[in-house]
Amino acid sequence: PKVLQHGAHRVGKRTDVEMATWRGYGMGQFIHWGVYSLFGGELNGNYYNGAAEWIRSWKDMPNGVYDSAYKQFNPSSFDATQWAKMAKQMGVRYVTFTTKHHDGFCLWPSKYTDYTIANSPCKKDIVKQVVDAYTKEGIDVYLYFSIMDWHNPDWRYDLKTKEDSVAFERFKLFTKKQLTELLQQYPQTKGLWFDGTWDNSWKKSGAFTDTLEQYLKTLHPGLIIGSRFRADEFGNRHVDATGVLMGDYEQGWERKIPKTYADVHGNDWDCVMTIPENGWGYQKKWLGHWKTTNEILEMTAQCVSLGGNFVLNFGPKPDGTFRPEEVEIAKEAGEWMKINNAAIYNCEYAGWEKQDWGYYTKKTNENKVYMIVFNVPVSRSLKVKPSKNTLVDKAYLLTAPGKTLSLEKLDYDASFIQLPSAQYKQPFVIVLETKEGGEKSDEQKAKT
């Protein structure tokens, strides 16, 4: 069989320190901000019923109106340090920030187009201010970049004619130059979050995406790029023709979380999530259900318990401030993370049988398993069934390490942890100190 030339060049997880850091983040922030924020999903009193950052594509939006709107982009209250401090207080350890969304407007003064912040009333290098402020707070920065660029006349959805291909060659060079610019101007960047790569033009450029990814990683060693970037020479995205993930982590979990560990196929992954049901840029009206802090904490626990990270999106207003609901969620989530982050940071899939009370996470390189409890049973007895060859040595509330909880042995490999009678109004964490023992797992038996 032919060898795939432009498929994945690595099978399995990256094993370098940059990726180990990424793997341990636990919780991240996404920020979508740009010209679309000016509209907030609304025009002349009518509301666009799609994601607000897509409003340029609305049939009721005259192109001229959108494309001249950047002349009103003047965020008087923008303060990247305030953003970074809010993120720090929330407990996020990485942020992904939109440098250029599908509309093509650049939040940095790119040399390769006039459609940038430099030609708006704002004039500030927004990307630089965000990168510097978050890095100063100790939060790693990743840059979101949309390949699809509705403003660039050389963008093509498909390559049908010679003219299409000639234009798209110019577009690919433009893309390479902008990405080079971003990595050279903002070297603190740890990775690139690509979007807008689903069209045929990109799927027909598999060899180019391979060469470009290798170029970017040479330019910026350690750079982390997810599976939304590449296409192989057959137009496959995310997973190549031989079934191997192309990218440093699975980047497909958008507003959805894997049900079981099997669903992640042994890859690194993160889930990006909106607070409203959909919509990433600022929306004047949040349609439908808005997630509560407890829902967001449960999604975070769920992601970390399955070996991934949870990334929550914020859509700043045109003036550069956040809507009150977002500020409140960041504050409440941060209060919980301040007490319980041991169960989230640098944790991984524990491999224990899931129970109804909540989620297990396991501290990487430590004999500690955490129970993040969301559902206290009326019996107050929490069932625990360690993985094979693992015993629970001691159990205690993370917030009361001196008070060992009673473990009542059930059948051969399960126990009940009896909770003290109390009102449990918040999710809480129980620490299980583990040791080897009990029945040997099949592989352990094989070794002896």
Ligand SMILES: COc1ccc([C@H]2[C@H](O)[C@H](O)[C@H](C)N2C)cc1
């Ligand atoms: C075609 O359906 C889409 C395409 C792109 C998106 C974009 C959103 O605008 C946002 O940037 C999200 C991270 N991305 C996947 C969402 C749904």
